[in-house]
Amino acid sequence: MAPSAASYRPKHKLPDRPCLIGMEACATAHYWARELRALGHEVRLMPAQYVKAYLRRGKNDAADAAAICEAVTRPSMRFVPVKGEAQQAALMLHRVRDLLVRQRTQLINAIRGHLAEFGVIEAQGPWNVGRLLTGLEQEDSVPQLVQKLVQLLAAQLADLEKRIREVDARILAWHKADAVSQRLATIPGIGPLVATAIAATVPDPSTFRSGREFAAWLGLVPRQNSTGGKTRLGRTSRQGDTYIRRLLVIGAQSVLYCSKAARANPWIQGLLAKRPRMVVAVALANKTARVAWAVMARGTIYRIAATA
Template identity: 50%
Template sequence: MKITTVGIDLAKNVFAVHGVNEHGRTVLRKVLKRDQMAEFFANLPTCLVGMEACSSAHYWARKLQGMGHTVRLIAPQFVKPYVKTNKNDAADAEAICEAVARPNMRFVPVKNIEQQSVLSLHRVRQGFVRARTAQANQIRGLLSEFGIVVPQGVAHLARRVPELIEDATNELTGSFRLLIQRLLDHLKDLDRQVRELEQQIQAWHRSDDTSCKLARVPGIGPLTASALVASIGDAKSFRSGRQLAAWLGLVPKQNSSGGKNVLLGISKRGDTYLRTLLIHGARSVMQVAERKLQKDGWLHGLLQRRNANVAAVALANKNARIIWALLAHDREFRPDYTPATAAA
């Protein structure tokens, strides 16, 4: 019988494949090596292929789509409930095959090569920022052991530490001064790497019309806009702006039962990096709004009722919905836009 749905358990070298026909009956169980994957699916009639959204998933999705197959990527947490027994490659492939056929399953958008390249810049930059922060904290910690306290911030270290190394009145030994100079040079190198990657991201942002369109939204800068464009892909894969906000983890987590709705803090699902960028952008908008003489509008009313952290998340949620509307309906941002229902 014809195979209609296939589940693939991705790996580095050994791939488990599970296929079913139109009646849901298992007709294929196979283990493939990496060099056998392309040949096998090139000879397989076009069908629905499901994979977990893990390492190399987008590469294989693009490759199989080029062969005519319909590929769907699923978040691993949505596949786990369909694993019937102990975990192994064959059971995982069967669970993926079962999950991808569910009518209400949520899928991860497939990224193209350019989107993956831009996100790689963001990930590497984020790693350098973490390493820079760790290096700065190490320098401050070592100096504090000798009774020298430097304020937090890379700028304070760059300004104060060279003076401390040259100061002959303190108790620092020659070997320790050389060690701090070595760490400071490493810190400067990390800072240079971060700036260079930011320049590459901004260059891509300026060359992409969609990213420039999103940057017109208050609280969305080049970093946030480029990361959103590369991560979201086709915004029409989300039914609404609220679904996009939920995908980013900006909506309340529920613990409801018996008809009683209990809303907790935000779910924090999805990409932590995107959510952090949106919330930090919202905080910058709030700082600008507080300095304005004219205190009116939705944000000012929200700040009167809720604390700053709640307001920042609410504004980030609103921006996520605006972004979905701009991308899904191919619109330009208008600060004075008023919905038709509100105007009526």
């Protein structure tokens, strides 16, 4: 039988004086951190993978709590800044857009796959879906049931396109109202989408000591496997914020394909002569991340370096 509210007494109670509270940066952690800070306590959030190193044998609530208590007092521990409500709301714009874009891709693949079973095909790309649906209407060999079902998917696809445009308009409005985001948009390869994502995720650039540390946090630096004084560098670590890293790589690819300045840049052309284009895009994304940190930390806009 469950105890009544009047008879329930917690086993442990926080002291009346402010105290240090360590938490793993997991779901709802930022909300509880804000609530505990409002009560006067000092709250430090830590990545779960960093706390794992202090976990001893076995895993249970007591062992996890002991590991958190040990980790929160370490001077070398990296803490996660507590996000405010406005910051989390801005990041939710990107999360919602990313979800809608993935659902749109699933619908396009479903339409293309179903119609291919009946011999109705079209060139790849979301811009060719309209021609694919137009060709379906002209096909007499496709059963009526298939046409009705595809029309149902097409209506859902049109609704998704509308909602993605609505979210894009909100992101653009947030970009125009934020000075940091506007400065970031002056960097080649960074548009309003990438600028708002970085500005909302990193409100305080002083969290990172340098641009290289910011690029490492995004997982755009080589993974090290060094020992015995020998430096061994492998593929990129791919740790950190996956969403921003993907946007930076896509922006770097657009610079390589479409920018005239990239064709005149000796650093980029030298890399293209020796390495594959995708490797060069990741290297350019690394450089863009460093420039973005410098723009945020110094409060300036991007200036193209003068040719020697």
